Amino acid sequence: xxxxxxxxxxxxxxxxxxxxxxxxxxxxxxxxxxxxxxxxxxxxxxxxxxxxxxxxxxxxxxxxxxxxxxxxxxxxxxxxxxxxxxxxxxxxxxxxxxxxxxxxxxxxxxxxxxxxxxxxxxxxxxxxxxxxxxxxxxxxxxxxxxxxxxxxxxxxxxxxxxxxxxxxxxxxxxxxxxxxxxxxxxxxxxxxxxxxxxxxxxxxxxxxxxxxxxxxxxxxxxxxxxxxxxxxxxxxxxxxxxxxxxxxxxxxxxxxxxxxxxxxxxxxxxxxxxxxxxxxxxxxxxxxxxxxxxxxxxxxxxxxxxxxxxxxxxxxxxxxxxxxxxxxxxxxxxxxxxxxxxxxxxxxxxxxxxxxxxxxxxxxxxxxxxxxxxxxxxxxxxxxxxxxxxxxxxxxxxxxxxxxxxxxxxxxxxxxxxxxxxxxxxxxxxxxxxxxxxxxxxxxxxxxxxxxxxxxxxxxxxxxxxxxxxxxxxxxxxxxxxxxxxxxxxxxxxxxxxxxxxxxxxxxxxxxxxxxxxxxxxxxxxxxxxxxxxxxxxxxxxxxxxxxxxxxxxxxxxxxxxxxxxxxxxxxxxxxxxxxxxxxxxxxxxxxxxxxxxxxxxxxxxxxxxxxxxxxxxxxxxxxxxxxxxxxxxxxxxxxxxxxxxxxxxxxxxxxxxxxxxxxxxxxxxxxxxxxxxxxxxxxxxxxxxxxxxxxxxxxxxxxxxxxxxxxxxxxxxxxxxxxxxxxxxxxxxxxxxxxxxxxxxxxxxxxxxxxxxxxxxxxxxxxxxxxxxxxxxxxxxxxxxxx
Amino acid sequence: xxxxxxxxxxxxxxxxxxxxxxxxxxxxxxxxxxxxxxxxxxxxxxxxxxxxxxxxxxxxxxxxxxxxxxxxxxxxxxxxxxxxxxxxxxxxxxxxxxxxxxxxxxxxxxxxxxxxxxxxxxxxxxxxxxxxxxxxxxxxxxxxxxxxxxxxxxxxxx
Ligand code: FES
Ligand code: FES
Numbered sequence: 053x054x055x056x057x058x059x060x061x062x063x064x065x066x067x068x069x070x071x072x073x074x075x076x077x078x079x080x081x082x083x084x085x086x087x088x089x090x091x092x093x094x095x096x097x098x099x100x101x102x103x104x105x106x107x108x109x110x111x112x113x114x115x116x117x118x119x120x121x122x123x124x125x126x127x128x129x130x131x132x133x134x135x136x137x138x139x140x141x142x143x144x145x146x147x148x149x150x151x152x153x154x155x156x157x158x159x160x161x162x163x164x165x166x167x168x169x170x171x172x173x174x175x176x177x178x179x180x181x182x183x184x185x186x187x188x189x190x191x192x193x194x195x196x197x198x199x200x201x202x203x204x205x206x207x208x209x210x211x212x213x214x215x216x217x218x219x220x221x222x223x224x225x226x227x228x229x230x231x232x233x234x235x236x237x238x239x240x241x242x243x244x245x246x247x248x249x250x251x252x253x254x255x256x257x258x259x260x261x262x263x264x265x266x267x268x269x270x271x272x273x274x275x276x277x278x279x280x281x282x283x284x285x286x287x288x289x290x291x292x293x294x295x296x297x298x299x300x301x302x303x304x305x306x307x308x309x310x311x312x313x314x315x316x317x318x319x320x321x322x323x324x325x326x327x328x329x330x331x332x333x334x335x336x337x338x339x340x341x342x343x344x345x346x347x348x349x350x351x352x353x354x355x356x357x358x359x360x361x362x363x364x365x366x367x368x369x370x371x372x373x374x375x376x377x378x379x380x381x382x383x384x385x386x387x388x389x390x391x392x393x394x395x396x397x398x399x400x401x402x403x404x405x406x407x408x409x410x411x412x413x414x415x416x417x418x419x420x421x422x423x424x425x426x427x428x429x430x431x432x433x434x435x436x437x438x439x440x441x442x443x444x445x446x447x448x449x450x451x452x453x454x455x456x457x458x459x460x461x462x463x464x465x466x467x468x469x470x471x472x473x474x475x476x477x478x479x480x481x482x483x484x485x486x487x488x489x490x491x492x493x494x495x496x497x498x499x500x501x502x503x504x505x506x507x508x509x510x511x512x513x514x515x516x517x518x519x520x521x522x523x524x525x526x527x528x529x530x531x532x533x534x535x536x537x538x539x540x541x542x543x544x545x546x547x548x549x550x551x552x553x554x555x556x557x558x559x560x561x562x563x564x565x566x567x568x569x570x571x572x573x574x575x576x577x578x579x580x581x582x583x584x585x586x587x588x589x590x591x592x593x594x595x596x597x598x599x600x601x602x603x604x605x606x607x608x609x610x611x612x613x614x615x616x617x618x619x620x621x622x623x624x625x626x627x628x629x630x631x632x633x634x635x636x637x638x639x640x641x642x643x644x645x646x647x648x649x650x651x652x653x654x655x656x657x658x659x660x661x662x663x664x665x666x667x668x669x670x671x672x673x674x675x676x677x678x679x680x681x682x683x684x685x686x687x688x689x690x691x692x693x694x695x696x697x698x699x700x701x702x703x704x705x706x707x708x709x710x711x712x713x714x715x716x717x718x719x720x721x722x723x724x725x726x727x728x729x730x731x732x733x734x735x736x737x738x739x740x741x742x743x744x745x746x747x748x749x750x751x752x753x754x755x756x757x758x759x760x761x762x763x764x765x766x767x768x769x770x771x772x773x774x775x776x777x778x779x780x781x782x783x784x785x786x787x788x789x790x791x792x793x794x795x796x797x798x799x800x801x802x803x804x805x806x807x808x809x810x811x812x813x814x815x816x817x818x819x820x821x822x823x824x825x826x827x828x829x830x831x832x833x834x835x836x837x838x839x840x
Numbered sequence: 841x842x843x844x845x846x847x848x849x850x851x852x853x854x855x856x857x858x859x860x861x862x863x864x865x866x867x868x869x870x871x872x873x874x875x876x877x878x879x880x881x882x883x884x885x886x887x888x889x890x891x892x893x894x895x896x897x898x899x900x901x902x903x904x905x906x907x908x909x910x911x912x913x914x915x916x917x918x919x920x921x922x923x924x925x926x927x928x929x930x931x932x933x934x935x936x937x938x939x940x941x942x943x944x945x946x947x948x949x950x951x952x953x954x955x956x957x958x959x960x961x962x963x964x965x966x967x968x969x970x971x972x973x974x975x976x977x978x979x980x981x982x983x984x985x986x987x988x989x990x991x992x993x994x995x996x997x998x
Contacts, residue, residue, distance in 0.1 A: 167941070293938040300943030301931040301950060303875025303916035310874035318869055344841075344858045362857070363878070364865035424879050424887060424944045424980040473877075473944030474980050505880045695884065718938050722983050726941060729982030752978055753884040761973040763984035831862050831881045835901030838883065839892060840959050 085215070087223035087277050089269040095149040096268070097224035099216040145213075147176060147220045149228065153248050153261035155180065157217070158192035167719035170295045174715055175214060178287040179221035179280055180228075181245040184295070191469040214715075214779055215279075223277045224267075228260045231267040282713075282777065291718035296471075308428045308442050308470045309502055316430045316498035317347060319491060320366040321355035322373045323511050325824035326380025326745040328595065331356055335374040343369045348495045357491040359499055364831070367504060371826035381595030383745040387517070390594060390742060391415060394519050394539045397592045401523045403533040403584060410524045410619050415808040416608040418541075418740040418747070419515040419733075420755050421599055422508040425473025431488035432498035433458060438465045442485045443472025450482035454489045465489075481513060481544070481599055504828045506750040513599040514740060514747075516541035520612035524582065524620055531620055531635070534582035536609060542593040543604050578613065579670040580635040606671055606788040607734050608809070614667040614792030615805060628796065629654045629666050629679075641670055644677040644708045644772060651770055652679035652706035661685035662703075663801035667792025673780035674711035678728075678789040680704065680764070682797035695819065697737040697756040699812050700801070702794060704766040711785060712776035724769050727786015729758040734787065735794040737762065739813045750822040750829060845909040848873065849918025855904070863899035863907060864888050867915065875916035875947045879978065886977035889948035889955075890915045894922075896955030916947035919954065930954050933994030941981035949977045949987055957995040967995040 090096040148156045159172050169191075173184040180187075225245065232250040233240040235258060242253045251257040282288075299305040324330060331351050340358070341349045345365030349358050356373050360366045382390075405411070429442030438458055444450050447467045455462040467485070488501035503512065518540035525533045578585045589605070621631035629649045636642040645668055648654075658664060661684050668677045681704040691698045705728050714720055737756040740747040749755040791809075799805045808814070822829045845854045848871065855870050864881075867873050867890075876899060879887030883901040890899055891914040892907075899913070907913070919928045927935075930950050940946045952975050960967045972988050979987065 291938075293935060294940065296943065297935045297938060297940055300940035300946050301916075301934045302920070302927070303947045305943050306874070307877075307944060309868075309878070312872060318865075345861075362861055362865035362869040364861045364869075365858070367881070368860075422980070423942070424877075424885070424978060425942070426878070472942065474942045502878070505882075505885070722938065722941055722981075722986065725985055726982035729984055751880050751882055751884055753880075753882070757978060757980060758982060758984065759978065760975050760984055760988070763988075765969055767985050829882050832883050832901040833860075833903050833906070835863075835883055835898050836892070836906060838901075839895040839897040840955055 084276050084278050085219040085222075087219045087275050089223065089227060089273050089275055090146060091270060091272045092268050094151065094264040094268050095224060095227055096146050097149075097220045097227065098146040099219035099223070100145075145216055145220060147217075147224050149224055149260065149264040149267065151261045151264055153259050154186050154188050155182070155221075155224065156188045156190070158190050159213070160192040167294055167716065167722065170292060171715040171719060172213070172217060173295055174287050174292060175217050176221045178285055179218050180225040181247070183247045184287060184292065186248055189295075191471065214713075218279050219277055222279050223275055226275075226277060227267040227269075228263050231263040232258050232260075235263065235266065288713070288715050289717065292716050293718065305471070307425055307473050308430060309425075309500060311430060311441055311470070311500075313430050313432065313441065313498060313500070316432065316500040317359050317361060318363040318366050319357055319359040319488070319499040319501040320363060320370050320504060320828075321352070321357050321487065321491075321501070321507065322370040322375060323355045323507055323827050324375075324377040324380060325827070326377065327382050327511060327747065328354075328597065329377045329380035329383075329745075330354055332376045332378050335376070336372070340369050340372050343372060348497065349373075350491070350494045352487075352490055352494055354487065357494070357499075357501075359491075359495060359497070363502060367828050367831075371828055371830065373826075380745050382742070385594075385742060385745055387417060387742050390517055390541065391519070393592055393594060394517065394541070397590050398519065398521060398539045399537050399588050399590050401521070401535045401537060402586055403523060403525055403535055405523065406525055408526050408623075410526060410616060410623060411522065412612065412616050412619070412805070413519060413521045413807065414608075414612040414615070416518045416520070416611070417808065417810070417813045418517045418596075418742060419738055419810075420509055420740050420747075420749065421513045421515055422505075422755075423472070423474030426505060426508040427484035427503040427512065428501060429482070429485040429488040430498065430500045431485070431492040433489050433492040434496065434498075436460050436464055438489055438492075439468070440465065440485050440489060441468045441470055442482065442488070443470050444482050444485060446482070450485050453482070454486055457486060458489055458493055483513075483597075505752070506822065506828050509740075509749050509751060509755055510747045510824075510827075511597065513544075513597045515600070515734075516543050516596060516598040518605075518608050520608055522612055522616045524616055526620055526623055529624065530583070531580070532583040534578055534580070534585050534616075536578070536587040536613065538587070538589045538605060538609055540589065540591050540605070541596050541598060542591040543598045543600060577670050579637055579641050579668055579675070580617065580632065581637050582635065603784040603787055606669060606784070607731065607791045610667060610669045610788035610792040611735065611795045611809060615795050615799060618665075618796045618799065619805070627655065628800075632666065632668055632677075636668070638675075640710060641668065641675045644668065644675045644710050647770060647772065648677040648679050648706055648708040651708060651768060652704075654679060659685070661801060663797050665793045665795065665797025665800055667789045667794075667796060669785075669788035669792065671785065671788065673776070674709065674785060676707065676709040676711075676785055676789040678708075678793040679706045680790065680793040680797050682794060682801055684798065684801040693761055695753040696759065696761065697812055697818065698761065699736055700798060701762065702732055702736075702764045702797075704768075705764045705790065705793075706768045706770070707786065707790065708770040708772060709785060710772035710774050712774045712780035713778050714771055714774070715779055717771050720771060721769050724786040725767065727784065728767065728769075728790045729763055731787045731790030731794060732762055732764070733758045734810065735791050736810050737812055739810050741813075741817070746824055748817070748821045754817075754819050754821070842905070844904045844907065846907045847910070847912040849914055850912075850921055852909075857904060859905035860903050863902045863904050863913070866904045867899060867913070873915055873917060877944055877947060879945070879948075884976070885945075885948075886952055886975075887945050887948040889951040889977065891919075891951060891955065894955075894958070896952050914951075916951060919951065928954065928994075929997035930957075930990070930994035933990040933997065936993065937986045937990040939983060939986045939990045941979075941983055945977060945979045945981070949975075949979065952977050953987075953991045953994060954998070957991070957998055960995075967992060 088098040173187040177184040345361040358369045521537045684700045877887040879885035
């Protein structure tokens with residue numbers, strides 16, 4: 053096995069770059085923005101969240117290919133929807149200058165590991181000439197006045213907050229310099245500011261903390277500001293380790309279940325054997341109440357809640373409950389039944405099937421959206437007040453929904469947003485917070501509610517099962533039509549997100565689409581000149597708990613699309629890379645393809661049973677291309693590892709990404725790396741099997757997320773230096789192109805075009821399923837036999 | 841209720857709790873030491889990995905009654921003290937490589953990595969990709985490649 057390498061390569065410096073092309077032309081440095089100085093005794097600078105951007109999406113068609121009309125995402129994508137939905141209700145975000153030479157900023161977003169706290173520190177430090185450590189960024193509690201502006205979804209955070217934060221920071225810096233100039237009796241222009249120390253020409257200096265009172269304003273006023281010239285950036289674009297790295301490696305970082313809230317004892321729900329079943333009656337409530345360590349047992353909507361001194365005792369009590377259950381929402385159904393319904397709901401293709409048509413239909417099975425931290429929340433609901441602690445990407449929606457459920461006013465609910473242990477889209481929902489609030493109300497006591505792993509895996513949210521049909525009409529040297537029909541179990545869109553999107557939908561060039569259709573239309577683009585290009589989504593609501601999972605449709609659509617692109621290339625007698633490069637719609641997209649081919653040594657000779665595969669994906673104002681090497685030789689596929697999936701192994705990944713302006717390349721590389729490892733799981737090993745109304749998989753020994761023995765020994769992530777003046781979305785961007793590349797590599801290595809994903813979904817299960825009653829697999833007792 | 845005594849991060853602790861409660865909950869819920877994380881409760885995710893007498897183990901799968909008064913249990917909070925430093929070399933390597941994303945799996949990853957390096961040394965093996973692939977810890981944020989680099993770097997300084 054070749055030795056491991058994971059490097060980030062940065063493009064050559066901006067000055068040497070050829071002329072810019074593609075989206076987002078606008079020189080921010082010359083524009084002026086409006087900020088506010090907020091009345092107070094120390095300096096508070098503020099700006100409105102929601103801002104302008106100008107688009108130029110002229111496709112640069114290559115000569116041969118039949119140009120496709122621009123598709124919606126090329127001019128207006130999900131990021132724009134999220135930003136524009138924020139505009140009318142935008143309120144102020146504030147940077148406070150403290151007397152101790154720090155500045156504080158409460159970020160109205162949720163950080164679940166994606167590093168936005170660190171990148172926000174960098175943005176503020178850059179504009180104010182500080183060290184990022186001087187910037188204290190916390191997560192804001194739910195602020196209803198921000199409405200859509202407190203939503204962390206669709207990889208939108210940096211894109212939507214970048215300029216407003218800079219405006220507030222630049223304003224604060226300007227006021228501090230003014231105050232220093234007055235204090236030192238110097239002209240403002242001769243002052244320099246470094247790490248918060250403002251120095252005059254004579255060497256005298258003042259720490260900015262001492263100036264905050266003088267720089268404060270007696271009344272709130274609007275001020276025009278200009279932003280720092282991007283050529284002068286010294287922090288943005290430099291790799292920076294996450295600011296909480298030390299806390300994370302010493303065990304000091306506190307997640308929700310680590311918090312010690314007085315009286316909030318461990319609480320677990322006993323859940324139904326069926327997906328979304330609920331309790332009708334409990335035979336032994338009183339008996340279970342007397343079990344060791346147990347304080348309360350009550351029947352609530354979705355199950356029977358048990359509160360006790362330790363989670364272990366709660367689990368034992370849950371497993372002892374004798375409950376009569378009502379059927380769930382997919383009672384008796386299995387994978388095949390769902391697939392049949394999906395196929396029946398598929399929308400027709402528009403272009404006729406011709407003798408030369410290429411057609412493919414691909415099936416994507418359910419995948420679990422469980423992060424390593426299971427769903428959890430602390431709730432203290434007493435009297436007419438509720439206080440909630442938990443991770444949430446949409447705390448305002450959570451606050452409103454919880455208030456409604458509890459029957460109290462929204463402002464009686466305080467939601468403290470905690471840093472989450474992974475999200476990947478799931479924490480747009482607040483299932484645990486809602487549940488904790490109801491349980492706390494029913495018990496009249498604070499609770500620390502946690503889903504067990506089995507709950508999370510079997511009853512949690514999933515990436516929905518879907519089919520993707522594609523038909524391409526191909527002539528001797530061109531593609532005249534390329535049509536996609538994606539049919540999916542409905543993806544639930546959380547209330548906050550759905551309001552934002554439907555509100556924006558009318559203003560966007562979208563027509564009258566539903567929320568999901570809007571997301572599909574604003575995220576999916578066929579990045580090649582394939583003539584008439586249509587992409588339609590149909591969703592069927594079948595009673596599943598779903599959510600996006602580091603992206604909603606892209607990984608599946610990209611897998612299907614890239615497999616078909618390889619087939620078209622083969623039909624035209626072209627190399628998969630050269631064909632893509634020739635047919636790419638924009639020069640910026642072609643650039644990532646060309647770079648990845650060069651970096652990966654595309655076309656090098658590969659042993660029998662192994663192959664390279666290539667994929668491209670365009671989304672979130674960025675472009676990515678991936679080349680993988682896949683080993684499908686029997687000795688690799690059949691290697692045995694206890695309680696694990698092995699199968700084909702990705703031995704090398706080369707990933708080239710252009711996501712616009714990069715704030716923190718080290719953080720971006722981590723996001724891509726995580727996405728790539730997700731792509732391996734999505735394509736090769738990870739799925740849920742629906743059987744008799746429930747998901748079979750109950751834990752990580754059933755659900756095979758990527759492990760060390762699956763991860764590519766070699767990984768090379770290349771971040772292109774972008775000409776774009778602003779950052780695009782990054783959190784979900786590593787996956788889709790990788791999925792496409794893996795699928796294509798598999799077809800090339802084995803000669804078989806796969807028709808369902810993950811590839812091992814129909815293999816015999818390598819485990820004995822855990823029972824559904826009792827619902828939680830008991831902890832083993834032999835842990836001292838497995839030490840090393 | 842029986843009393844259980846053992847050494848936790850260099851201090852003797854005693855708790856009154858039923859015999860069969862798993863050690864993870866004794867440590868987290870009763871002793872309020874929250875470094876070891878819950879990820880499965882059945883010894884498969886390895887998020888709770890800690891050390892017993894210097895070896896990696898998973899307290900979610902050990903009953904408190906099976907721990908002896910002389911047993912030394914070390915969680916991530918006590919790791920640095922075992923080398924009498926502010927940070928264990930493996931923790932430093934984790935920071936240098938910016939490994940942690942959400943951080944939830946990382947206490948377990950680091951404790952497992954330290955034990956794996958010691959095991960390899962004791963058996964005269966290289967800390968290479970093959971050795972690292974014996975580690976079963978899940979990182980759902982998926983930065984496995986940085987974990988590999990950090991283990992190799994940390995091993996050099998151990
Ligand atoms: S919680 Fe102990 S191994 Fe998963
Ligand atoms: S860092 Fe999030 S699970 Fe590993």
